[in-house]
Amino acid sequence: MEEHEDARVMVIDDxxxxxxxxEECLSSLGLLVEGFTDPFAALRRVRKVFYNIIFLDVYLKEKSGLELLQEIHSISPISKVILITGYGSKELAIRAIRGGAFDFLEKPLDMDLLHFTLKRALSVQKMELDHNKALEDLRCAKKELLHHKSRLEKLNKQLTEAxxxxxxxxxxxxxxRKETERNMMWKIKSLIIPLVEELKENKQMKRYEAELVIILEYFRELTLGQGGDTKVVSSLSPSEMRVAYLVRSGVTSNEISRVLHISPSTVKTHRRNIRKKLNICNTNHNLKSYLKRRLHEQFSL
Known part of the structure; x- marks a missing residue:
């Protein structure tokens, strides 16, 4: 019985x-066998060690084998108990099977029948153990799945709330943001633009007229929800931006020279640099029209 070499067997017979x-017969089959003539000692041992098979005599002097069968079954329900007796009867066999015995053998024992019964009991037990293990694995898997489901539901709830x-x-x-913009626009319209217009009309600020015009136009564009083209603003220097705003507004180069107090040649240099930085390579493209389109001109100075 190589497939059951590690099986433990108990024999209880007074x-x-x-x-x-x-003991000798079963040990020759490669089984681990322990024999007991004292049923109470055997019962104490069953409480400590698992036995695959237990051969139990029905008629014991100190305790009924059928009573002992019930106690063994309550302690180790997986163990297979095979009852043996020298006084067999149909009624006794029925009582034994109903009491949880795996089988019932009569003395003198037929070794071939004993061997067959033992092998069958171990095979049935192995199937039961495999079945129980599969059920336990399923229970564990179900528990784990439920745990993961709970975690996913909790995570989904947290993500939804987040x-x-x-x-x-x-x-x-x-x-x-909209409220801040409204407040800012109101302050620009009611405070900043009137102040810049007042400065622009001040004769003492005449030399800064071009800068004030640019500032005034910038704030007006802000209040209209428009801003200068970021590429234009980031590409040009402050001097070039002043020239660009004036060109866009239709101011000639000579007028720009006069307003900004720079020479006409400097104005032409700024215009060339503006074209170069904004990649206006075609000389047929009008700089004023280009700047109007890029800076979103909506009104004239």
């Missing part, structure tokens, strides 16, 4: 000779 004979919070925060930020 007849010492029968007990020894069975998304809802982000949407609310974004909405509040947009409201705050």
């Amino acid at each position: 007849d010492h000779d029968v007990c020894v004979t069975l 998304n809802r919070a982000l949407v609310t925060m974004a909405r509040n930020m947009e409201i705050t």
Whole structure:
């Protein structure tokens, strides 16, 4: 019985000779065998060690084998108990099977029948153990799946709440941004533009007229919801930006020279640099029209 070499077997029989004979026979099959003539000692051992097969004599002097069968079954339900007796009867066999015995053998024991019964009991037990292990694996897998499901549901809930919070925060930020823009536009219209216009009309600020015009136009564009082209603004120097605003407004080079207090040649140099930086290579392209389109001109000075 190579496939069951590690199986543990117990023999309980108050007849010492029968007990020894069975021990020797079963040990020759490669099984681990322990014999007991004292049923109470055997029961204490069953509480400590698992036995695959237990051969139990029905008629024991100190305790009924059928009573012992019930106690063994309650302690180790997986163990297969095979009852043996020298006084067999149909009624006794029925009681034994109903009490949880795997099989019922009569003395004198037929070794071939004993061997067959033992092998069958071990095979059935192995199937039961495999079945129980499969059920336990399924229970563990189900428990793990439920755990993961719970975690995923919790995570999904947290993500949903986080998304809802982000949407609310974004909405509040947009409201705050619009409110800030409205306040800023109101201050520009009511405070800054009138102040710049007043400075522009001041004769003492005449020499800064061009700069004030540019500043005034910039703030007016802001209040209209328009800003200068970022490429134009980032590419040009402050001097070139002043020239570009004036060119866009239709001011001639001579007038620019006079307003900015620079020479006409310097104005031409700025115009060339503006074309170069903005990649206006075709000389047929009108600089004024280009700047109007790029700077979103909406009004004339």
